Amino acid sequence: DAKTTQPTSMDCAEGRAANLPCNHSTISGNEYVYWYRQIHSQGPQYIIHGLKNNETNEMASLIITEDRKSSTLILPHATLRDTAVYYCIVRVAGSQGNLIFGKGTKLSVKP
């Protein structure tokens, strides 16, 4: 079973920041938080991952709380093309194992 909890759906206005929360209260010390998204009818796409420090790349920012029990993915200026299902996954970095997906959060960006 997935080790994360996410809201089923969220709306965001185009051009505004989208903040997607994720709870992972049972995360282990060597587990990273990964975010993927899946645009309709496409395969999942890697977004970002982090251990305990905040991370930023060209797609998004990841904010992890100090106790590591929750995190937030931030899309700073959401566009209509960011409409997708966003998955938060915890796993040991570099592990050989598969990803365990939950149902994710359906983000709808509206004009």
Place this chain on the structure above:
Amino acid sequence: DTGVSQDPRHKITKRGQNVTFRCDPISEHNRLYWYRQTLGQGPEFLTYFQNEAQLEKSRLLSDRFSAERPKGSFSTLEIQRTEQGDSAMYLCASSYGGQSGEQYFGPGTRLTVT
């Protein structure tokens, strides 16, 4: 490098027929994964290869399913005697296996069993 590719993109078959899907991973990636996704659910793991060795299989992978990666490059997933419950999107992913370990997914093959 054009990313992970899968063929065909869509397959419609009648119950009881056999089907085979192909996945071509990113060329330097040594790890290859198969997932299945049904409507409204996240992808579910089926099996995983490191080079040509099949290292893990999910209990979802019944004996009607078989996967191969003969030369450690492309992989095939075969479903024998298809059932309507096999209708799903079949996704392939590959990874290099370094510290970050992120997986890159193909577009998937959508199977419809009538």
